[in-house]
Amino acid sequence: MHRLKDLWKKILIFFLFFIFLIILQIRNPEIRGPFRGILGNILNPLVYYSYKVYDGISSLFDNYIYLVNTKKENEALKQRLMALNIQNRILNEKLHEYEQLKKILRFKDNYQVEFLAASVVGKHIDGYSKYIFINVGQADGALINDSVANEMGLIGKIVDVVKNRSKVLLITDPNNKVSVMNLRTRTTGIMSGDGSGGLVVEFYDKLDKVYKGDIFVTSGLGGLYIKGLAVGKVYAYSNNPSDIFQRVYLKPLVNFNSIENLVVIKSKND
Template identity: 25%
Template sequence: MARRSYDYATPVRRVLVALLVLSLLAVFVFWRIDSPRAERMRAAFVDRFVPSLDWAMAPVTAASRMVSGFQSYRRLYAQNQELRRELQRMTAWKEAAVQLEQENAKLLAQNNVRLDPALTSVSGVVLTDSGTAFRQSVLLNRGARDGILDGWATMDGLGLVGRISGVGETTSRVMLLTDPSSRLPVTIQPSGQKALLTGDNTALPYLDFMESPENVRPGDRVITSGDGGLFPPGLLVGQAVQTSDRRMRVRLAADYGRLEFLRVLRSHPAEQIADSGLLIRPPEPGLIGPSLPAAPVPAPAQSAGAQAD
C-alpha cells in the first residue's frame, strides 16, 4: 500500500494568511497612532510608494473617462434628436410657405374666401418598421386615446408618407405609399393632370390612368387632388420622374430611409346635405315622359225630330 505524501500546502497557506492579517492589523494600528514621528513616517511612506501607483490607477482613470464620455454622448444624442424635431418643424413650415405662396397668387383677386382652419396635426414617433415583401407599413406611438382615426394622412417634415390603416389603443399602423395596395388620387402640376399613384413595393410608385401622358414632364410637382375625400388636397407627394421602362413614376418627397417622426393630419369629413328640397324641388309624382295629347270631346247627339226632317 502506497504511503500518502505529507500535505505542505495547507500549513503554508495558513501561515501566509496569518502573516497577511497581522501585517494589515499592524498597518491599521500604525496609521491610527497620533504621534509626530508616526506622522513623519506615514508622510515618507506616502511620498515613496503612492506616486509609483499610477499604473494601478490607470484602469480607474480610464473608466471614469469612459463614463464622462458616455454622459457627453447622451447629451449630444438628446441635442441631435431635438435638432431633428426642429428641422422637421422648419421643413414643414417651408412647405406650408410654398403652398401659401401659390395660393396667394390665386386669392389676390378674390374676397371673403374662407379657408379651413381645422386642419391640425398630431406628432408621433415611429416605433418599428413592420414592412415585409408584400406589405409596406410602420407603427406609430399614437392611437385611439390620442384621437387617431383610420384613414388620416401622415407626413414627415416635408412630404406625404401614407395613411392610417389600423388603430389600436396606444399605437396605429401607417400604410406607406409604396405598399402594393396603396391607391392615391393625385394632381400633376403645372399641367393639372389627374392621375392615380399606385404602389408596387419599390421606392418609386408609378402614375396610372393619366388623361394626357404627353403633357407630363419629369420634374413636375405631384400633390394630392383630394378626390374621394380621403386626403386633403394640396399635400406634397413628390416629383415626377421617368424610369428606364419609359413609365412615369414619382420620387417621393418623404425621406423613407429615416422615418423617425410623423405628423398625422386630422381630416374632417365634408358636410352632408340632409335636406335637398331647399335646393332643388323634387318632381311631382306621375308618369315619366312627355304628356299625352288631350282626348277629343265627342259631338252632342242630335234629337229624334231633327233626324226625322
C-alpha cells in the same frame, strides 16, 4: 607555537585598532588623522556609484509612479469623454426632435388643418405590403382613412385603429391608390406603390409632356387626401404609341426607412 599565537594576537589587536580608527573618523569627520585620506580614496568611489545606482532606481520608481498616475488620469478622462459624447448625442437627438416639431408646426400653418402629433412605433416596409404603426388611436381621435404625413409629404392613410395605436398603409403599398397631379402641368393620374419601394402613376394623359424632376402632389380629388401634399419626383416615364395612357414613375420624397415623427391629418367634417 607560543610565538605564533602572540603574533596572531598582535595582528588581531592591530586590526581592531585600525577598524576603531576608521569608525572614529567616520563618526567624527572633524578629527583629522592619517587614515582619513586613505579612507576617502577607498569609500568615495563606492559612495559615488552607490549614489548613482540609488538615483537611477529612485528615478525609475518615480517614473513608474508617474506612469501609473498618468494612466489613471487618462482612464478618468476617457470615461469623462464618453459621458460627454453620450450627453452630446442626447442633446443632438432632442435638437433633431425640436427641429421636426417646428417643421410639423409650419406644416399645420401652411395647410390650415387639424392634426394629431404621432410617432412611429413599428414598421413593415420590406415585404409586398407596406405599413407602419403609430402611437395614437381612438382615444386620441384617430379614425380610419385619416391621412398621415410629415414635413416632406404624404406618408399614407390609417386602415386600422384601436384605443392607443393605429395601422397606416403607406403610399408605397400597391393597394393604396392616391389621386395625384403634376405640380407643373396640373395633369392628374392615379398613383400607387410599384412593389419595390417606388411609385407609379397610371391613367395619366398620354399627350402631357413629362420631364424628369417634375414633382407630383395630391390632387384633392375624391376628398380622401387634402390637396397639395407632395408625394414624389419623376425619374422615368413610359409613353408607348400603342398605349392609351402613359405611365410615370416617381421616387418618394419621404424616406420611409427613417420616419420617426409625423402627423395624423383630421378632415374638417370628422
